[in-house]
Amino acid sequence: MLIGYARTSTVDQEAGIEAQRRDLQSCGAEKLFSEQVSSVARRDQLEAALEFAREGDTLVVTKLDRLARSTSHLLSILDTLETKGVALRILDFGGASVDTKSPTGKLMLTMFGAMAQFEREMMLERQREGIAKAKREGKYKGRKPTARAKRQDVIRLKGEGVRASDIAKRLGIGRASVYRILDGN
Numbered sequence: 001m002l003i004g005y006a007r008t009s010t011v012d013q014e015a016g017i018e019a020q021r022r023d024l025q026s027c028g029a030e031k032l033f034s035e036q037v038s039s040v041a042r043r044d045q046l047e048a049a050l051e052f053a054r055e056g057d058t059l060v061v062t063k064l065d066r067l068a069r070s071t072s073h074l075l076s077i078l079d080t081l082e083t084k085g086v087a088l089r090i091l092d093f094g095g096a097s098v099d100t101k102s103p104t105g106k107l108m109l110t111m112f113g114a115m116a117q118f119e120r121e122m123m124l125e126r127q128r129e130g131i132a133k134a135k136r137e138g139k140y141k142g143r144k145p146t147a148r149a150k151r152q153d154v155i156r157l158k159g160e161g162v163r164a165s166d167i168a169k170r171l172g173i174g175r176a177s178v179y180r181i182l183d184g185n
Contacts, residue, residue: 004029055085
């Protein structure tokens with residue numbers, strides 16, 4: 001059985017998740033698991049897909065970055081799949097597809113996973129250097145605080161008897177931010 005897994009980082013990426021589902025279905029995935037969470041968050045649907053998979057099945061993803069956040073995470077997933085006798089197929093792997101049923105596929109996946117992690121770490125280093133330079137030049141302001149700008153709305157809604165969780169949802173801010181505003185911080 002082909003088992004599809006789709007993931008986007010945020011719920012705003014509706015077109016991305018739909019495109020992944022479409023591609024997974026068109027390649028023959030019979031069961032789909034999908035979620036819209038950050039790669040560092042707990043991914044319940046990935047866990048469910050891994051639990052669901054049985055010997056002889058293949059887990060299919062559209063791209064490697066939809067599956068694993070680092071080389072060690074990728075290797076952990078591969079180990080889980082291999083223990084269960086489940087293969088992994090990546091549909092778009094730099095213009096080609098990769099299937100871990102073959103030793104060559106396993107090698108390519110491990111090498112590209114390491115390179116992807118290296119590139120991410122290099123990008124983060126360049127980003128940190130750019131931010132440090134902008135700060136030295138007085139150009140870096142940081143992210144504009146969104147919750148503080150909604151202080152009056154938070155206080156008004158609380159005065160109307162709205163619960164903190166509901167205030168956070170209505171205003172698109174974190175619940176902790178609501179409590180900070182209400183505590184006067």
